[in-house]
Amino acid sequence: MNIRQLVLSLFSLIPLFIYQACGTKDGAQGELISQGIADQVSYNFHVRPILSDNCYACHGPDANKREADLRLDIEDEAFGALKDNPDAHAIVPGKAENSEVYRRLISDDPSIKMPPPESNLSLNEREIETIKKWINQGAAYEPHWSFIPLKEVKLPTIEDSDWGINEIDRFILQAQLENGFQPNPEADKESLLKRLSFDLTGLPPDLELMDAFLANENGATYEQIIEQLLTSPAYGEKMAVYWMDIARFADSHGFQDDSYRSQWPWRDWVIHAFNTNMSYDQFITWQIAGDLLPNPTKEQLLATGFNRNHKITEEGGIVDEEYRVMYVTDRTNTFGKALMGITMECATCHDHKYDPITQKDYYQLYSFFNNVQERGIESVVGGPETYAKKPFMHITDEDVRSILSFVNKKDTTELIVSIMGDMEESRNSYILERGSYEVHGEEVSAGTPESILSFDSGFEKNRLGLAKWLFDKNNPLTARVFVNQIWQEIFGRGIVATPGDFGMQGELPSHPDLLDWLAMDFMKNGWDVKHLVKKMVTSATYRQSAVLSEDKRNRDPENIFLTRAPRDRLKAEFIRNLILASSGLLNKEVGGPSVKHYQPSGLWEGATSGRGILSMYKQDHGGDLYRRGLYTFIKRTVPPPSMTLFDASNRDQCEVERLITNTPLQALVMLNDPTMLEASRVLAASLLKENSDATKKIEKAFRSIVCRYPEEKELLVLNKYYEGQLQTLSEEVASELLQVGEYPLDKSLDKLSLAAMMQVISTIYNLEESIAKT
Structure with a gap:
């Protein structure tokens, strides 16, 4: 959905962003007039989206595509005399009828009508009237909202x-009340605990924690459980899943040969950084420029592996410089998308069509990452010397015993990790005409877009200076972008619904004042990530029930006003975690190499060049089969199918959000995946060994998986199914069912009872509620 569609769909809701952009606080001032137009039209929130969608391609920042030498995104040019008609002006403040923009919008003459009929673009009547009213009100331009430096925000009264409970709720409630909503009541304790546990650890709560929270025993208040979960090693593992997508981490190089890379110690560092609550500014500075810090430690060097997670070719017959430029481009694009929330890649071949970012801006940013001592191709697929690409660092046993103690080194194999390391003399950087690696244009030096924040003489002309620029108090993007990403992790949707695009084509913030307040609070509290997370999960907004009334479904279907808790499906990694943890199979070991679990045969072999150690799939065994989803081996050309079907990233490029789909194939995974079936068998065996009746066993299984007590009707249905399976299963079918998975089968148990209970547990796993936050 683009901005125009979003605005149109929400006008009937009297959206929050209209009120806040207009500075309105009372209902009368913010009411919309008959055609759905605000009393005071805002350029940022009402006009710019219309112009951006319909006009900027020809009358925006891109000089190469500009028509009639007219820019509508800059006040002085829009107000100036037209080049081909000095007596006319595109916009005459206060006089829409004298403004060529308005006259051409309403014209029936196809030779002068704008947008031109052949563009297949058009404005509806409300949009045209919005432009007219804005011009008549003085045509006041504003800088793009996300490029305005942060400032203190007054809390709503x-x-x-x-x-x-806290400040978040005041912003949320104000918007709800202005739009005729009331918040949902607080969720029941079981739903709240499940939600909190998955959001903070990626794991379901165990029965002991559920019982303690329900009884409020052993210090199990809501706030105390938050502290307990935030200090769990699983917190860092949960947060690392989100960061792996951003950092495009994978266990193979990509491209056709797609051989092995040994970058997993960097992942161990990320887990460690989140668990020790490293401040966000330090977390990013080390990843961007740890090698440029004074006397960098091996930990700081390891952190820079972030920049080297991109795809790397090992194929012969390629042009070395072409691929080297590709690597630099990837690092530049990742920096822009992940840390600035800007689509910098749009300026690779030409000036950005919508945002005030020139092609020169792009290659000035590119030049920060253009000095690495690397080649486009270093070697062909081979042995351990190709696991990491130069520059790299060795991790010794002594390192693991001292400064890198968080690295889970399991054996004596030498660890090699690709890191950053610049050349002694900087490479010359140029604007690449049309983005072609071999067509050099103007030479450029390190710099950043002026429209965001000038890169003045106070910053070093290297990646360390770039990191300082990123965390300068006047940088308008850094805090907003990260706060939005964490909000998305917790609430399912960002305050800005396009977390990778805070530019003019991105979505408008649903709660701009709240976003800015959170960003300021985050900065004032030392970029403390756990403080930010805790602020969100302690709010009454977070603690609402997910129950959806018909009125809220009709008037706020996307839950933009946070009138309820989101009922979102778990991420692929957390579905795997749920299955393993609830069955008792989960291997809780933290860190270490990625593992290969059950997978249909022939997938790798059918999509390989036939070279390298990853040409054939060699499944792991023992405890490695039961590691949490974070550690699943990702081969870029053939990502793990069960996780891909649940929308996990193949890590080809930086991803700041995952799309959520519902397909029949997902149901087939839950019904047939060997891990799920094995978990059902193992949990069934564990329950059968307990001294309890079938009803109690099923109740315990239900609680372990769904994280609540079953209702009486649910128990009756599951009991009936169990009894039916006991009657209908044959010895032969039961034996076949029980053969799934490598975990040892307890042959002392009755086969029919075990298989019947296994079927009941498999059914519970397949409930929609089981794999969703509720």
Whole structure:
């Protein structure tokens, strides 16, 4: 959905962003007039989206595509006399009828009508009237909202309401009340605990924690459980899943040969950084420029592996410089998308069509990453010397015993990790005409877009200076972008619904004041990530029930006003975690190499060049089969199918959000995946060994998987199914069912009872509620 569609779909809801952009606080001032137009039209929130969608391609920042030498994104040029008609002006403030923009929008003459009929673009009546009203109100331009430096935001005052726990709730409740909503009641304790456990650890709560929280025993208050989960090693593993997508981490180089890379110690560092609550500014600075810090430690060097996670070719017959430029481009694009929330890649071949970013801006940023001592191709597929690409570092046993103690080194194999390391003399950087590696244009030096924040003489002309620029208090993007990413992790949708695009084609923030308040609070608290997460999960907004009324479904289907908790499906990694943890199979070991679990045969072999150690799939065994989803081996050309079907990234490039789909193939995975069936068998065997009746066993299985007590009707249905399976299963079918998986089968148990209970547990795993936050 683009901005125009979003705005149109929400006008009937009297959206929050209209009120906040207009600075309105009371209902009367913010009411929309008959055609759905705000009393005071805002350029940022009402006009710019229309112009960006329909006009900027020809009258925006891209000089190469600009028509009639007219820019509508810059006030001075829009107000100036037209080049081909000095007596006319595109926009005459206060006089829409004298403004060529308005006159051409309403014209029936196809030779002058704008947008031109052949563009297949058009404005509807409301959009045209919005432009007209804005011009008549003075045509006040504003800088793009995300390029305006952060400033203190006044907390809303809510009268006659005692709802809310912290500052977040005041912003949320204000928007709800202005739009005729009331928040949902607090969720029941079981739903709340499941939600909290998955959001903070990626794991379901165990029965002991559920019982303690329900009884409020052993210090199991909501706040105390938050502290317990935040200090769990699983917290860092959960947060690392999100960061692996951003950092495009994988266990293979990519391209056709797609051989092995040994980058997993960098992942161990990420887990360690989150668990020790490394401040966000340090977390990023080390990854961007740890090698440029004074006397860098091996930990700081290891952190720079972030920049080397991109695809790397090992194929012969390629042009070395072409691929080297590709690597630099990837690092530049990742920096822009992940840390700035800007589509910098759009300026690779030409000036950005929508945002005030020139092609020169792009290659100035590119030049920060253009000095690495690397080649486009270093060697052909082979042995351990190709696991990491130069520059790299060796991790010794002594390192693991001292400064790199968080690295889970399991054997005596030498560890090699690709890191950053610049040449002694910087490479010359040029604008690449049309983005072609071999067509050099103007030479450029390190710099950043002026429209965001000038890269002045106070910053070193290297990646360390770039990191300082990123965390300068006047940088308008860094805090906003990260806060939005974490909000998305917790609430399922960002305050800006396009987390990788804070530019003019991105979605408008649903709660701009809240976003800015959170960003300021994050900065004032030392870029403390756990503080930010805790602030979100302690809010009354987070603690709402996920129950959806018909009114809220009709008037706020996308839950933009946070009138309820989101009922989102778990990420692929966390579905695997649920299955393993609830069955008792989970190997809780932290860190270490990625593992290869069950997979249909022939997938790798059918998509390989036939060279290298990854040409054939060699499944792992023993405890490695039961490691959490974070550690699943990812071969880029053939990513793990069960996780891909649940929308996991193949890590080809930086991804700041995952799309959520529902397909029949997902149901087939839950019904037939060997890990799920094995978990059902193992949990069934564990329950059969307990001294309890079938009802109690099924109740315990239900609680372990769904994370709540079953209702009486649910128990009756599952008991009936169990009894039916006992009657209908044959010895032969039961034996076949029990053969799944490598975990040892307890042959002392009755086969029919075990297979019947296994079928019941498999059914519970296949409930929609089991794999969703509720």
